Amino acid sequence: MELIVARNRADLVKARGEGRVALVPTMGALHEGHRALIREARELAPRVVVSIFVNPLQFGPAEDFSRYPRTLEADLDVCRAEGVRAVFTPQAAEMYPPGRQVSVSSGHMGTIVEGAVRPGHFDGVLTVVLKLFNLVRPDVAVFGQKDAQQLAMIRRMVADLDLPIEIAGIPTVREPDGLALSSRNRYLSPDERHTALALSRALFAAETLAAETGAPESGAAGAGPARIKAAARAELDGADLALDYLVLVDPATFAEVGESYTGEAILAVAAKVGGTRLIDNVVLRLS
Template identity: 75%
Template sequence: MELIVARNRDDLAKARGGGDVALVPTMGALHEGHRSLIRLARSRADQVVVSVFVNPLQFGPHEDFSRYPRTFEADLDVCRAEGVDVVFHPSAEDMYHPGRQVSLLSGRMGEIVEGASRPGHFDGVLTVVLKLLNLVQPRVAVFGQKDAQQLALIRRMVADLDVPVEIVGAPTVREPDGLALSSRNRYLSADDRQVALALSRALRAGAAERTPAAVRAAAGEVLAAAGPRLDLDYLVLVDPATFTEVGEEHAGEAVLAVAARIGTTRLIDNVTLTLNPA
């Protein structure tokens, strides 16, 4: 079946068909991590729709919206190779009506950790995701675990607003050296990339421990050793459902999350671990 490119909501409605649909929302610049999402979506539904839309609502005034990589023709090649049925590639004008006034608020959970560093970011994420869910009407939507707080907030939104969709999280895909795949990795110089490897090393060090204090200490030591070229934004150990910091008494799953700027590039990463096992 030939790949269909829907450039507006009317094209999407015609292309969607009436079958069992899985949605993979992306901002394009597709890489092997996106391929893994598409493959998981293909295993869960008859039809796969991939959205390619750089969402202006989730970028702050001094962030990288204008220079965010846009590689649409290459993205189409990836989608063809992975057997995607429909690519939804709307303009901002088609996605957001003129005079739009209503957006979602991500609440307290959207204001902490990543949300504290990027005010309004998750409001924009949830607004566009809900719009995509309404337009595509999938049974399943697939998101990467690398954006763990985003995934948790989308699950919260779907539950709070009774959206009839199953949210599936896919494992983070990494380069052989451990760096989590990201569209922003292309911004890194060779030297910056070596510094950036401290993020995954810190997470591995933390994940080898079993108490909150030991996890934080082990990860923090690795990041400190990376030197001044790594500008740490946060290193947190949080509940995976609420993203609130866990205390020393916490047992069970937790997420160790890190964000840092290396040169002009800001990267995030995380790992899920088990604390104080019985």
Template identity: 70%
Template structure:
């Protein structure tokens, strides 16, 4: 399938006209689904595109490494950029549009207004990366406004990101359905991530402690037992520099108490060598 590549607003409008997007979709289906990415596409992204195709007649994939969500000293400059390969992935998975804007196309030089992630943007991942979620929500809102999808698909590996996007859609009355897709893992349990390519073979072996910790916690019943079992696995791997290990409410990302009942997210972030990785599993307690 040929993919239409759009680098600006005019290209997006032309792509919509070419594909006939805007006509009424059949009952039960959306006209257009969006899969926002920062490129360096892997099997996890493929699964998002496939899910988007199930939900809509047409799929757009955005490829944009967003400078607003990288802090000082983070990996914006070296973040993997593999656009030609990304295009091949999008074509193979049946995406109709790839929106690949420049930073100059996305942001005015005197940009002043953005989205605030509020309190949830300052805790857990937000505490480690101040301003990250403000930048993420700002670009997601801009992508929604530019691409105008009916559905947007995000991976659950970035669980706090997904929670904040759902909250933005609710708070700002955006007419978009947000779909969360399961985390895709390697056979040995490592969650797929574009940053995995930074890992040396030895570091990759050490990184398996993150998923092992989550799976060990998931075998327990009470919050204190879950946290204790997961932490024991991480403490036993000296090559893992733990940032946080939390058991939280999936809607608010606040820590759950011992008597909590319902769905919860056990989330971890750690540095292995120079690479910072995140992962999580969803549990049902009580």
């Protein structure tokens, strides 16, 4: 099946076709993590549409919009190899015509954790995702767990606005050494990439502590949030990075959990390594 490249709304209507469709929204610079999203989408629907659009609304004034990697031809090759039916790759003027006034508000959840560091970011994310949902009309959309707060926000939007779309999340895809795959990893020098491994080491240390102390056969009480964060922070101490946050949060609300909390939680970290900002997280169970 030949890949269809839709560059405007009219092309997209023709490209979508009839029947069940899965959407994989991306900003391009596709890597193995995106391939995993596409493969999951193919399991969920016979037709897969990938959007490639670097969304200006989700970048702040001092962020890397202008230098965000744009590799469209290579991205199209990835989509062809993965059996994608159509790629929607609009220009900004197509997505945001002149005179646009209405946007999606991400509410309180969009102002905490990642939203506190990047004001307005989640408003921009939800606005473009809702527009893509309306344009593509997918039955299911697939997102990665690496952007955990984004995934939680999109699920909240779908529930709050009664959107008839299933949201599927897949686990973070990592390099063999543990570094979470990201389009921004290409910015890292060899030394910076080595430094960036402290992020995944911190998360894995916390994950190990939570698993060992929470196992019934261990005979030990489960580790609480303070101990878990301390185990992670110990791996970050001395690393040449600027930490934005290290938080243990409720997966549904992204509110920080208290010492008496039990159940699933997300340990999320964000830091700048050199000039590159990276995020990562793991899902833990507190008992």
